[in-house]
Amino acid sequence: MKRELTNKELLDRYIHAVKLMLMLPPDKMEDIGAEVRANLESQLEDQAMALRRELRPEEVSAVLKRHGHPAKVALQYREQPGRALISPALFPLYWFTLRAVLAVWVTIRVIVAVFVFQGTTPAGTILLTLGRDVLLAAIIMPAGVTLLFAVWEYLELRFRYSERWKPEALSPVPPHGLQPPKPRPTVQIIGGMASLVLGALALFSSSFFWVWGARGVFGPSDALYAMRFLLWLLVFCWASLSWLGSTRFAASRWLHVLRIAVEVVGAALAIFLVRSGDLLVAGPKWIPTQAKSLATLNQMVAGVLVLACIVVGLDFLRRFIRFMRRPGDRGLSMA
Amino acid sequence: MNLTAFENLRLELRRGCLVLAVLAELRSEGHGYALVKALRDGGLEIDENTLYPLLRRLENQGLLASAWRVENKRNKRFYRLSAEGRDVLARLLEEWRNINGAIEKLSETRIPARRRQA
Numbered sequence: 001m002k003r004e005l006t007n008k009e010l011l012d013r014y015i016h017a018v019k020l021m022l023m024l025p026p027d028k029m030e031d032i033g034a035e036v037r038a039n040l041e042s043q044l045e046d047q048a049m050a051l052r053r054e055l056r057p058e059e060v061s062a063v064l065k066r067h068g069h070p071a072k073v074a075l076q077y078r079e080q081p082g083r084a085l086i087s088p089a090l091f092p093l094y095w096f097t098l099r100a101v102l103a104v105w106v107t108i109r110v111i112v113a114v115f116v117f118q119g120t121t122p123a124g125t126i127l128l129t130l131g132r133d134v135l136l137a138a139i140i141m142p143a144g145v146t147l148l149f150a151v152w153e154y155l156e157l158r159f160r161y162s163e164r165w166k167p168e169a170l171s172p173v174p175p176h177g178l179q180p181p182k183p184r185p186t187v188q189i190i191g192g193m194a195s196l197v198l199g200a201l202a203l204f205s206s207s208f209f210w211v212w213g214a215r216g217v218f219g220p221s222d223a224l225y226a227m228r229f230l231l232w233l234l235v236f237c238w239a240s241l242s243w244l245g246s247t248r249f250a251a252s253r254w255l256h257v258l259r260i261a262v263e264v265v266g267a268a269l270a271i272f273l274v275r276s277g278d279l280l281v282a283g284p285k286w287i288p289t290q291a292k293s294l295a296t297l298n299q300m301v302a303g304v305l306v307l308a309c310i311v312v313g314l315d316f317l318r319r320f321i322r323f324m325r326r327p328g329d330r331g332l333s334m335a
Numbered sequence: 336m337n338l339t340a341f342e343n344l345r346l347e348l349r350r351g352c353l354v355l356a357v358l359a360e361l362r363s364e365g366h367g368y369a370l371v372k373a374l375r376d377g378g379l380e381i382d383e384n385t386l387y388p389l390l391r392r393l394e395n396q397g398l399l400a401s402a403w404r405v406e407n408k409r410n411k412r413f414y415r416l417s418a419e420g421r422d423v424l425a426r427l428l429e430e431w432r433n434i435n436g437a438i439e440k441l442s443e444t445r446i447p448a449r450r451r452q453a
Contacts, residue, residue, distance in 0.1 A: 034403075034410065035367065035387060038367070038409060038410060038412060039383055039387065041409060043368065045409075067384070068384055072384065073384050077387070077391070
């Protein structure tokens, strides 16, 4: 039979649990523990005096229960109570990024699964692999994004970037306000037709989106693995910095430096890829005998990546021209 | 009536007042539990899990000083207002009176006057 705990044991256990959950240096833990104990002992003493007898263990237990769960008590004593890993100010951007990363990844993975299905792999195996990958991504990607934002939050807390902004450095309001101007119908028609033609070429031409790169440095399949990481990293950085441009960090001096650096690297990489020699295919490792549908997908992915690089390069060129044209302002305000 | 909104606003209003009440009460030395009882007797209910961390924060800010002492055979931590705390309390009380006076004026004088004009 289980032994009933004494009043002292109950109190000791409670104080111990509070101390454990404080996660503070030992001297502070002991100090806070002693204070909570003194408070509880006074309460118990008062209650015993009111009842004119010793308290029973269940009455002590009720007092402790009323005082609150040890974790709740400990939380109140933290140095910065209620501090979140991702602050409310950053949370909307965090939430958007998390959903965007997951959505993009799942879309790409499903497209790959569809293309693989046209090959020789059984449907059941593809579905199982797809399910496993989606589950893994659902765990790993939120962890990665959370870690990135936590680092951002820490840097913000430490260096207070958001407090260094100046109203003068904010972007001017465009003449058309928040709504971008509507493109002309001819531009829309030409744009639509170009998309159709490019899409058709991507799907049916075996060589349209193949990219040349890295002669003598990598073999085709090695180049694929080395380059696609850099390319994705670059696209990710560029997209992240573009998002940053519309947040409270928009006026941060180092943001502009970082953005310029990323764009310079993007432009240089795009030039390198266009000028170099051997075949580079992004996507799963290239095997000359593999299914044609998979090869086409590889080419499409490569095409998207290279287009992204070209966009980064052009964007840099646009900023550079604006910077050169701006009289008397040659600081760090290229954006 | 929107009870949640009222509760949130009430808590927000009380938060600042509690600091003032604690500082005012600690012009004479006292330990945490006695302070809870004193505030309760004075009509300000405060949760111990709110009060003790608040006392620590005020001490870290240099507004309170504390020392462990034995009372009724028990070791207790006694708090009192520091010199800086006394100065801050005096200024906060003045601010409180100004706010109180302004709210009184706004709620009792101006709104009926406007209504009369309307």
